[in-house]
Amino acid sequence: MTDTPLLEVRGLNKSFGPVQVLRDVDFSAYAGQVTALVGDNGAGKSTLVKCLGGIYSIDSGEYLFDGKPVSVHGPRDAAALGVEIVYQDLALCDNLDIVQNMFLGREIKSGIVLDDITMEQKAAETLAGLSVRTVKSVRQHVSSLSGGQRQTVAIAKAVLWNNRLVVLDEPTAALGVAQTAQVLELVRRLADNGLAVVLISHNMNDVFAVADRIAALFLGQMCAQVSASDVTHAQVVELITAGRSGDLGLRQNGATV
């Protein structure tokens, strides 16, 4: 954990009119690691993620990628860096099959004709590379997939484009026990393949199952960024609900330790 983080933001501020949603937030994500972003509703997780993805512009603060300062002014800038966000409400089309969804908007063509064969091959390779064994055929329509399989496709879509940082917004929120396990396994594999993964979750079991590092937001401030092995369940819950836990977290005056 000594090397430079793939993505780092320093002193990030973001306001919507008079409401300051993010206050001097520092956040970093490392290649090959799963960073869990936790916090209560309204703590600013989604806002932070949208700032990372270029959907919201930041008011002030530094955005470093690969240790170099970059300016991200829109989703395209973030995509160009290799930052992909997989949203909770999956952006998949039910009436298309897995291949068509994975390449939607970025179809491979030869001339004006779609090169379906190459796309099918690449999609199958990507899924195989992630050791996905839960889909029967890449030509299945998404409408026939289970929630976990859909989540898998959405994540695989993010991987397909050689992204370097994948943000997953509550990927297990709507899933059953077995499917949650499958998706978490996939999340772990993404990191093992060298990607930086940011996992937003409310579920402490999920967080401790896969995360290497935990970043806790409390009322728009980053109260702790710690290694998952250094903290307990109870400490993280305290950080989420009170912003501090023993030596960790915000001081009474609001400064970070």
Added chain:
Amino acid sequence: MTVSTVPPEEKVSGGQAPTLGLYVRTYLAKVRGGDMGALPAILGLVVLTIIFSAARPVFFSAANFANLLSQGAAITVIAMGLVFVLLLGEIDLSAGFASGVCAAVLATLLTTHGFPWYVAILGAILTGVVIGVVIGLLVAKIGIPSFVVTLAAFLAFQGAVLLLIKGGTIIAVDDPTIKKINFDGRFTPLQGWILYGITIAALAALQLWKRASRARRGLAVEPMSVVTLRVGGVAALMGIGVYVLNLERGRNILFSQKGVPMVVLLIGILLVVWTFVLGRTAYGRHLYAVGGNKEAARRAGINVDGIRISVFVVCSAMAAVGGIIAASRQASVDPNTGGSNVLLYAVGAAVIGGTSLFGGKGRVLDAVLGGAVVAVIENGMGLMQYSAGQKFIVTGVVLLAAAGIDALSRRRAASAGLR
């Protein structure tokens, strides 16, 4: 994190070849799950043909078969355009009268102004494109529901037809080229067979080429038996069609009437072109995506508004082609061209063929199959000497039944977890 709930047979498609039996089973499962595709249209065609042939033997004659084709041609072409609009879950209620306006433009250019046929056809199609752009802009940019925009256009176009042909007169269209389209244009029996041969050879070559290039890349391929059955089935059906159309159907030996009507080739070309556009181009893929999940399409960087405008352009341009075919068949244009039940028949054709009113599901072929069903109903009821009132009621019921099947199969698909 071990996962032990994965059924053992599931795997990413590799090089294993599915068998014919698997194909049949998959198809049956799809039908049971509510995805009936073209099945209702084909069953309807068979049942209706049997009923009408039993009641009126003349229905099952070569002359009536040719008549059926030319009767259904305009509606089929308009329905092809409607498939595009329906794919987005929108509707174009003005398509019928749009075809009337374009036919009136054609007739006015030809007869009143004396332009050559190609200028008239270009003018008619251009009119359709302009109509489509206006409707599309109103729907996509201003945000008026397509139902309302096209309902307003429905009335306005009715007026436009009246104005164009000066209050209810009939304009004759006797340009020989225009009349060839759907009045007296026929291929000789030999030409018919040559076209048939080219079509089947192209179909077989395409299927085999696709299969071979998939096999070369190590992807799962269809079993040869499925390809053979598909090509053989199409070859047999089309062969019977060409044979019947090549029979002598003129009552007077001096006026020989045999051969495939030229409008069949026109419909065939339109079918191939639009099927290619929907299935094999990025535009077609994006169209399905917008119809399936507009938000997902937007996030994938697809120009949703552009797609929405484009479908109305395609629909109105196809309505123009339909109007030209109708004008050719009547050899004239009157205030009722494209009016009365043309729109309902066209929507009915698309829906009966299997295109969903809820968007995201449909093929251009649906319009052809559904158009055949609609033509058979209209033609058969005419032979049975039903009154106009009875015909309207029956057609209304058929359209309702098709929409009902669509809604029910959608519900069924939802409960089967397919949607």
